[in-house]
Amino acid sequence: MQQNNSISIWVGNLDSSCDLDNYVLNRYSLDGDFEGSLFTDEFQIDFIDEDFVEKSFFDFTNNLELAFNGFSYDEQILEELKLKDIKLLFPINCIILIYNFAYKLNHKSVGKVQFLGALPYKKP
Numbered sequence: 001m002q003q004n005n006s007i008s009i010w011v012g013n014l015d016s017s018c019d020l021d022n023y024v025l026n027r028y029s030l031d032g033d034f035e036g037s038l039f040t041d042e043f044q045i046d047f048i049d050e051d052f053v054e055k056s057f058f059d060f061t062n063n064l065e066l067a068f069n070g071f072s073y074d075e076q077i078l079e080e081l082k083l084k085d086i087k088l089l090f091p092i093n094c095i096i097l098i099y100n101f102a103y104k105l106n107h108k109s110v111g112k113v114q115f116l117g118a119l120p121y122k123k124p
Contacts (some may be wrong), residue, residue, distance in 0.1 A: 003102040007077065007121050010043075010096040012087065012113035017057035020094050023113070024055055039096065040111040043103070052099040060091040067095060073121045080119040102123070 002045050014020050026048075027035040034047050054071055064081060067088070068074045077097075081087075094113075102118045109115070 001102055001104055004098055004100050005120055005122060006102040006118055007073070007101065008098045008101045008103040008115050009077070009087060009116040010039075011116050012096075013060075013090075014057065014094050014112055020055055020096075022058045024053060024096060025052060025119060032081070034080065036062055041111070042113070043105070044103040046077060048101065052101065054097040054099070055095065057094045060093045062088045062091045067092060070082045071095070071097060072099075074096050076121045080121070081117075084119070086117050 012021050014023065022038070024039045026040070029035055036045075036047075039045075042046060045092045058070065064078060064087070068077055071077065096113070097117065099121070103115060105115060
């Protein structure tokens with residue numbers, strides 16, 4: 001669900017950067033209607049604006065600071081994760097962020113991807 005100043009975070013273990021790209025790649029009909037992606041299908045998300053998605057594939061880590069390094073608002077995200085005492089329970093190699101979106105938990109985990117949480121953030 002769209003919600004300003006909120007960020008939803010998913011983490012996972014995928015086989016490659018290409019797999020991550022394909023997982024979040026939105027499909028559109030010939031008329032230009034949004035048909036979703038494997039990601040939106042699995043987590044039952046009706047629509048996401050590609051302009052608000054940030055993702056990264058990296059070497060396996062269970063260190064949040066390393067995993068979020070380089071993302072927009074990374075310091076704010078890390079601070080909120082610490083405040084909420086959210087930790088990684090297993091090593092990850094990819095992150096998907098959706099800005100201005102508060103995921104209402106339909107599925108916590110699907111396959112190799114898990115919803116980590118929805119957090120507030122503020123644009124400077």
